[in-house]
Amino acid sequence: MALPELQRPRKLRDGDQVRVIAPSRSRGIIGRAGHDATNDRLRSLGLEITFGARVDEHDAFDSSAVSSRIADLHDAFADPDVAGILTVIGGFNSNQLLEHLDWDLIGANPKVFCGYSDITALNHALLAHTGMLTYSGPHWSSFGMRDHFADTFDWFRRTVFAPGAGGHDGPLALWPAAEWTDDAWFLDQDDRHPQRNDGWWSLGGDGVVTGRIIGANLATLSLLPGTPHMPDLEACVLVLEDDFESQPHHFDRLLHALLQHLAHVGTQVRGVVIGRFQRDSHMTRELLTRITDIPALRGLPIVANADYGHTSPMFTLPIGGEIEVRVDGDDIGLRLLTY
Secondary structure, eight states: OOOOOOBOOOOBOTTOEEEEEOSSSOGGGSOGGGHHHHHHHHHTTTOEEEEOTTTTOOOTTSSOOHHHHHHHHHHHHHOTTEEEEEESOOOSOGGGGGGGOOHHHHHTSOOEEEEOGGGHHHHHHHHHHHOBOEEEOOOTGGGGOOSSOHHHHHHHHHHHBOBTTTBOOSOEEOOOOSEEBOSOTTTOSSSOOOEEOOOOEEOSOOEEEEEEEEEEEHHHHTTOTTSTTSOOOTTEEEEEEOOTTOOHHHHHHHHHHHHHHHHHTTOOOOEEEEEOOOGGGTOOHHHHHHHHOSTTTTTSOEEEEESOSSSBSOOOEEETSEEEEEEETTEEEEEESOO
């Protein structure tokens, strides 16, 4: 569907209230021991943290009733004291909410909205129906990571905060992290072993392209084509990632399906950025090169192993915002232009 005019919510500042909601899995699956540290990390940004009334409701799917999740989401957007919204965690079912959302209410109250993974369905539906720029970035629960969180924290602050409150002004250049982790940090914060980052990979052609960011979690985004919740992909740069459950053959077929949708609606992607894969996905640079060496992408700038997705650290990316991708051999640059 054609996009409404892009709405850019007011950036966060010191003293703002951020509401935490659970549109996918419940806060009830997260041990109480980590709550204080998570909230303290967010309060260090000058934020007041409040919670939806139903975030701890917990059913057989580690989630809650659609009506409960809708009520907390609507309450957060309707409350004039709330400046931003963070999701508790990802999951598998945020797309259940899409047919029940009050788009007029949400569109009349644009706010910083941030989460990733399963939240991809909400990011793109909000863009499609209201034109609202949202963020694919850390959940509330992500801020409970004690160590090796500095880059994630810095990218979040620079992207969603106003200049003068820790945010960046003007184009925001991203950078490759020095190291990365792929571990169950939430189970053991002491036994962690960061890996040296070997940098971003160029898998396609050289050049400089700009375009709107569409993508985030590929498996979740793949739920939307053919529905009214899929935004217009005209002039986009696909920024994609997936978790360990997506093996190379899964990623391959989902990417082809998305590109077939693009061809069907007469849209040509301008470039591709692919986030770092978890080790258990068994993806390699060689396999990813073969997967992306297809006519629909040939000659386009394709950057892979970017610091984004289900490993840490992770960028905070504006869904619907503009990104610049620059590739000149092994010299690669990524800049957020609209965020």
